[in-house]
Amino acid sequence: MKVAIIGTGVGIRTHLAGLNLLPKVEVVGVVGSTKERAAQHLRAHGYDKDLAASFDDVMAKSPDIVCLTTPVCCRDEYWERLAHEQCYILAEKPVCGDDLSLPYFDAVKDRCMVDFQLRGLEQFQIVAKMINEGTLGDICSIDLFERTAALRADSLPSWMTTPDLGGGQRMAMGSHLLDLAVFLLGGNYSSVHEFQCSAETRRGSWRGTIPKGQRLSDECFDCSFVMNQARVAIRTTSISRATRSLEFRVEGTEGAAEFCYRNGSGTLRLFHENGSEVLYTDQDASAVYTQPSYPLDNSVFRVAYNRYFASVCEWVEGKDSSIPASLSDGLANARLLQKK
Known part of the structure; x- marks a missing residue:
């Protein structure tokens, strides 16, 4: 081939x-x-x-x-x-x-x-399964944060000022987080509303200001929206010398799921009324599934390239x-x- x-x-x-x-x-x-x-x-x-x-x-x-x-x-x-x-x-x-x-x-x-650019993030599929099965109850909020060296928050300023053009005209990077958030909530973009975004870069800014403590040399992108009665907040920053990381927290009426991935390793935890448990760990690209009730399904989500x-x-x-x-x-x- x-x-x-x-x-x-x-x-x-x-x-x-x-x-x-x-x-x-x-x-x-x-x-x-x-x-x-x-x-x-x-x-x-x-x-x-x-x-x-x-x-x-x-x-x-x-x-x-x-x-x-x-x-x-x-x-x-x-x-x-x-x-x-x-x-x-x-x-x-x-x-x-x-x-x-x-x-x-x-x-x-x-x-x-x-391809919706969901790059091998097995933990998102596990959380999506929990949401679909009602493990977390009704979803109240999703918070996503990524620190990456690949962000180009200034690539499409026209979309920042004319969001009605559609999400396809988003910036070059950071957009996959938006896809992931919508994926967790069922994958129907027509349910997205109250969309707001901002970007701040060395070459200009759109709809936003630099957060307190943020260096001018950094670039960042923020967006938020409401979908299926859940509040979604996404933040992506580009800091070349800092630790790359991906973090998210999904909160529902019956519990919460939290994931933190830094420098090649991460852990997914489920919090509920009886305490907390680890559902997934990934150490140096070697995944260990501690909860077999959440098997991966490659027909639904990309799990390995x-x-x-x-x-x-x-x-x-x-x-x-x-x-x-x-x-x-x-x-x-x-x-x-x-x-x-």
Whole structure:
């Protein structure tokens, strides 16, 4: 299976690291923001830097799958050019209403899979299962926080001032937290309302101010909304020298779930009237499930890249026509955050 990647940074890194684990997959080319930048990513993951190439050179190698990970606002030319190719497309950083309105999108929709960029976070699936089963009662609030070196909070200032354009025109990074929050509450973006956001960067600010104690060299993004009577608050900061972390807390009328992941290890805890218990720990990428009543289901959530991409390959080979992330299944949720 020949695979090409079109992206700017984190999307390229994610796919290169994952594809290394799949011996039957051959990376035939990478199109980056610049050829030099793509070559850096290739070298960092043990690939030949000469695989960095232009779109035309990569497509000349007839890839079976093209992983399209560029921000939505930068995709127009790629949709148009891919409409004239025969490859399958894995589109990340979700397809939105703007994509769907393009005249050439119809030409690719039957061979396009939409990935909501949920990157291997098993603990979110466990919490979603608890929510669905009523373990936490009615959900009152969800708080998500991420500290990452990959945030680009200034990439789409137009969306900050015109949220009615839809969530597909969000910033390049931090958006997956919003997808995760909505996933926990059932995955129906049409239920999102009272949406507010702000961003502060070295290059400008939109709808917000720097929080007390925040350095001017840091970048941050905040958003909040109400969904299914639950309050959701998301905060992403970019601090290059600090510890990378992901934290969330889900509170309900019958209990709470709390997760903290830092430097490759994390623990998921459930708090209820009888005390607390550890449901999941992850130490140095080795997961230990202490509560077998919450098994993972790969048909619902991406739990490991190699299994995830293997399912993509099966879809391309025609072995499975019911991939949950396919366009036909994901289309209803693809019109993100349309203003009511």
